[in-house]
Amino acid sequence: MASKKFSRSDGRAFDQLRPMETRVGVIPRADGSALFRIGNTVAIAAVYGPRAFHPTFLRNPERGVLRCNYNMMAFSGSGERVRPGPSRRSREISLVTEKALNSVIDLSEFPNTVVDVFIELLQTDGGTRCAGITAASMALADAGFLMKEMVSAVSVGALEDNLVVDLTSEEDCELKAVDIPIAMTSRSKNITLLQLDGMISKDNFFAAVELAKKACSALHDVQAKALREKYPQGADENGK
Amino acid sequence: MANKSLDYITSLLQKGIRFDERSLEAYREPIVVERVISPRSSEGSARVKIAGTEVVAGVKLSVGEPYPDTPDEGSIVVNVELIPLASPEFETGPPDVAAVELSRVVDRAIRESGALDMKKLCVKSGEKIWMVFIDIYPLNDNGNLFDACALASIAALQDAKFPKYDAKTGIVDYSSSSNKGLPIVRLPISCTVLKVGQQYLVDPSFEEEQALDARLTIAVADGKICAMQKGGDGALTFEDIQKMVDIAFRSTELLRRKLE
Numbered sequence: 001m002a003s004k005k006f007s008r009s010d011g012r013a014f015d016q017l018r019p020m021e022t023r024v025g026v027i028p029r030a031d032g033s034a035l036f037r038i039g040n041t042v043a044i045a046a047v048y049g050p051r052a053f054h055p056t057f058l059r060n061p062e063r064g065v066l067r068c069n070y071n072m073m074a075f076s077g078s079g080e081r082v083r084p085g086p087s088r089r090s091r092e093i094s095l096v097t098e099k100a101l102n103s104v105i106d107l108s109e110f111p112n113t114v115v116d117v118f119i120e121l122l123q124t125d126g127g128t129r130c131a132g133i134t135a136a137s138m139a140l141a142d143a144g145f146l147m148k149e150m151v152s153a154v155s156v157g158a159l160e161d162n163l164v165v166d167l168t169s170e171e172d173c174e175l176k177a178v179d180i181p182i183a184m185t186s187r188s189k190n191i192t193l194l195q196l197d198g199m200i201s202k203d204n205f206f207a208a209v210e211l212a213k214k215a216c217s218a219l220h221d222v223q224a225k226a227l228r229e230k231y232p233q234g235a236d237e238n239g240k
Numbered sequence: 241m242a243n244k245s246l247d248y249i250t251s252l253l254q255k256g257i258r259f260d261e262r263s264l265e266a267y268r269e270p271i272v273v274e275r276v277i278s279p280r281s282s283e284g285s286a287r288v289k290i291a292g293t294e295v296v297a298g299v300k301l302s303v304g305e306p307y308p309d310t311p312d313e314g315s316i317v318v319n320v321e322l323i324p325l326a327s328p329e330f331e332t333g334p335p336d337v338a339a340v341e342l343s344r345v346v347d348r349a350i351r352e353s354g355a356l357d358m359k360k361l362c363v364k365s366g367e368k369i370w371m372v373f374i375d376i377y378p379l380n381d382n383g384n385l386f387d388a389c390a391l392a393s394i395a396a397l398q399d400a401k402f403p404k405y406d407a408k409t410g411i412v413d414y415s416s417s418s419n420k421g422l423p424i425v426r427l428p429i430s431c432t433v434l435k436v437g438q439q440y441l442v443d444p445s446f447e448e449e450q451a452l453d454a455r456l457t458i459a460v461a462d463g464k465i466c467a468m469q470k471g472g473d474g475a476l477t478f479e480d481i482q483k484m485v486d487i488a489f490r491s492t493e494l495l496r497r498k499l500e
Contacts, residue, residue: 026379027325027326027379027380028292028380028382029292029326029327029328029380029381029382030325030328030380040278040280040281044325044379045325046325046326048324048328051328069324069332071323073296073298073321073375073377074298074300074319074321074373074375075277075281075282075285075298075299075300075373075375076277076281076282076298077281078280078281078414078415079412079414080300080302081300081302081373081375084319084321084375085334116324118323118324118325119325120323120325120377120379122276122277122281122296123277123278123280123281123282124281125278125280125281
């Protein structure tokens with residue numbers, strides 16, 4: 001299936017993630033926070049709440065509401081400046097991020113409140129929504145929420161017939177890879193984010209999901225390690 | 241903040257005592273790190289940490305058209321975003337008046353000091369100029385964002401390198417740097433002095449800012465004042481201002497050393 005000639009411009013193996021760095025508790029004023037770097041993409045997530053939800057008509061009397069906000073800093077893109085403030089793209093990513101995290105977190109103890117997750121991208125080189133979700137999952141755990149499991153995310157791509165994980169911006173935009181961002185839960189391996197841009201065969205698609213599964217396991221190891229460093233005692237109680 | 245703790249902090253300050261036991265003119269050691277954002281994203285960048293307060297600034301350079309009244313000068317845009325990631329007090333949505341004030345005070349120090357030689361940012365008079373975008377994001381607000389943002393903006397300008405520009409095609413090649421820095425003439429440094437009761441203090445924590453009667457931000461360049469902004473509801477006497485300016489000059493010397 002994969003041609004032997006193809007190689008990635010940064011020399012990585014097809015199933016190799018870029019170098020990662022994680023830090024938990026980077027925003028002291030937040031209730032929970034985490035930084036996640038993968039290659040040249042850096043995301044910070046901060047959690048605030050549960051806190052009063054306004055406007056009140058959005059409140060849920062049954063449980064707290066998870067609200068995510070994804071944003072690229074103005075200087076974080078390559079080339080022209082990104083205009084500050086929400087865009088159609090960032091609104092959509094915020095929405096799918098919420099959906100990616102909602103199923104693992106139990107907010108039934110906090111009716112009528114909101115839990116805010118703010119995700120900021122400091123610099124970007126592909127895979128920003130996935131980096132944001134990976135950071136957000138750690139930030140929620142850091143805030144001490146009851147979580148069934150963690151969420152890890154990665155974008156898988158197809159460059160012609162070659163399936164690769166963790167696309168760079170060059171691979172995504174210039175080489176026009178099929179881009180498949182996938183988020184997966186750590187234990188049950190449920191998929192909580194799935195998007196796809198580009199033409200891909202059914203076989204390749206399912207092979208890509210398998211590749212994502214492997215990559216997400218590696219990502220989860222990195223997440224768990226960072227959280228255990230901060231919480232050597234209560235790792236299991238915090239749902240990590 | 242709970243009223244009781246605010247009352248306590250205020251009553252201490254009126255006696256000249258700070259909650260964290262610093263002296264009134266003691267600046268928390270600022271840490272300035274340049275090039276914290278990958279050059280493939282940002283042409284220049286810096287992070288400033290003042291105790292718990294952390295801000296990151298990035299410079300973006302692009303080629304555009306000059307304003308009609310300054311056909312042979314580049315332009316500067318300064319923007320501070322009070323992102324809700326940085327504090328439970330900040331909210332989503334369009335910039336509130338606090339963010340607008342902060343942006344404009346940082347902008348004024350750079351602009352009014354003539355920090356950049358705007359004529360050297362002209363590519364072709366009346367047609368093409370360099371536009372300098374300075375975007376500043378607090379990451380954690382533990383007070384004194386005015387000084388931290390101002391310092392980060394200057395450090396990021398110092399760090400910035402032009403991308404390659406092809407005058408014939410008009411295309412900016414962001415993937416390769418020219419290694420040429422911005423035409424910096426002088427470095428404005430800002431210090432904000434707070435007045436609480438009859439006491440003056442610098443580098444306030446977040447809690448101390450809630451207790452202020454008045455604040456005065458003073459930007460200093462080449463030994464001169466280049467911009468000022470008074471904030472807070474309280475009035476200042478002439479004597480107050482004299483004392484606050486003296487304090488600011490002393491503090492900006494310390495901050496200036498962090499840039500060299």
